[in-house]
Amino acid sequence: xxxxxxxxxxxxxxxxxxxxxxxxxxFAANSIVQVSAQPVKFAVSVSKQNWTxxxxxxxxxxxxxxxxxxxxxxxxxxxGFHTGKTFDKFANTxxxxxxxxxxxxxxxxxAIFELKISGKIxxxxxxxxxxxxxxxxxxxxxxxxxYEYYHKIKxxxxxxxxxxxxxx
Amino acid sequence: xxxxxxxxxxxxxxxxxxxxxxxxxxFAANSIVQVSAQPVKFAVSVSKQNWTxxxxxxxxxxxxxxxxxxxxxxxxxxxGFHTGKTFDKFANTxxxxxxxxxxxxxxxxxAIFELKISGKIxxxxxxxxxxxxxxxxxxxxxxxxxYEYYHKIKxxxxxxxxxxxxxx
Numbered sequence: 001x002x003x004x005x006x007x008x009x010x011x012x013x014x015x016x017x018x019x020x021x022x023x024x025x026x027f028a029a030n031s032i033v034q035v036s037a038q039p040v041k042f043a044v045s046v047s048k049q050n051w052t053x054x055x056x057x058x059x060x061x062x063x064x065x066x067x068x069x070x071x072x073x074x075x076x077x078x079x080g081f082h083t084g085k086t087f088d089k090f091a092n093t094x095x096x097x098x099x100x101x102x103x104x105x106x107x108x109x110x111a112i113f114e115l116k117i118s119g120k121i122x123x124x125x126x127x128x129x130x131x132x133x134x135x136x137x138x139x140x141x142x143x144x145x146x147y148e149y150y151h152k153i154k155x156x157x158x159x160x161x162x163x164x165x166x167x168x
Numbered sequence: 169x170x171x172x173x174x175x176x177x178x179x180x181x182x183x184x185x186x187x188x189x190x191x192x193x194x195f196a197a198n199s200i201v202q203v204s205a206q207p208v209k210f211a212v213s214v215s216k217q218n219w220t221x222x223x224x225x226x227x228x229x230x231x232x233x234x235x236x237x238x239x240x241x242x243x244x245x246x247x248g249f250h251t252g253k254t255f256d257k258f259a260n261t262x263x264x265x266x267x268x269x270x271x272x273x274x275x276x277x278x279a280i281f282e283l284k285i286s287g288k289i290x291x292x293x294x295x296x297x298x299x300x301x302x303x304x305x306x307x308x309x310x311x312x313x314x315y316e317y318y319h320k321i322k323x324x325x326x327x328x329x330x331x332x333x334x335x336x
Binding site: 122128 | 169170171172173174175176177178179180198199200201202203204205207208209211213234279281286287288290291292293294296298303304305306311312313314315316330331332333
């Protein structure tokens with residue numbers, strides 16, 4: 001199988017955040033799609049190795065922030081290549097907290113979404129969560145960064161835990 | 169809730185195809201993501217109103233074709249705004265048939281994927297299918313069309329059955 005075929009799938013760049021029991025974390029993600037219009041539902045794939053996974057599982061809620069084209073590589077890297085278990089990703093990060101207690105990164109975000117989990121499916125080393133949108137806000141007119149742009153122009157790498165990681 | 173926030177999610181343009189009992193069909197889709205790397209799995213959201221939905225359900229297999237930037241609007245429209253129940257979308261369309269019997273559109277395709285369903289989750293008017301990749305082929309170097317490009321530059325509309333359809 002030609003793994004380079006996988007490069008033909010288009011994605012945006014997002015941050016997924018969650019909180020539980022006073023702890024909060026976030027990670028950079030690309031595998032996000034809207035799966036239903038009425039009500040608005042999203043599917044996201046999250047690695048079981050990811051610390052935010054535990055916070056999503058325990059709280060039953062998470063947020064999505066769509067990251068704009070102007071976000072610097074370092075900003076995305078902060079969320080992509082550290083674990084929230086030992087590193088406070090929210091220090092020096094602009095964010096808001098929804099009424100449910102879910103934090104959402106607002107810095108370099110074109111839109112933010114608050115979601116409550118309504119279903120999930122185990123796909124091996126990842127779980128696909130279905131989230132019902134409780135709230136959504138558009139924060140800017142700027143276009144969301146494509147994963148291709150992050151990868152090719154910004155020189156961004158893919159974390160080993162990502163569902164789209166290709167071992168080369 | 170500000171529905172325009174939904175415009176901040178990035179997608180590509182794809183065709184999903186399936187066949188059962190001598191009938192085959194395909195439809196234009198954007199809600200596709202890779203959800204696992206080893207093995208490679210995809211999630212796709214399919215409307216229960218869609219005729220291809222029945223063929224996917226009955227055969228347990230489907231294909232994805234990533235559509236290139238050079239595809240004309242009319243080509244995509246052929247798959248997006250007709251039902252395969254009464255209209256042969258494969259007439260005058262270049263495609264190949266995988267060993268499993270699944271057809272995949274090769275015309276204007278940068279890559280094609282053959283998938284076998286390994287899970288699904290009901291999200292109301294849509295079902296999210298998890299597909300394990302059996303085969304994948306890269307057919308060109310061309311970039312996959314983004315949904316934003318299809319929408320803004322090509323003037324493409326969203327079908328009412330689509331998970332990302334917004335009633336205005």
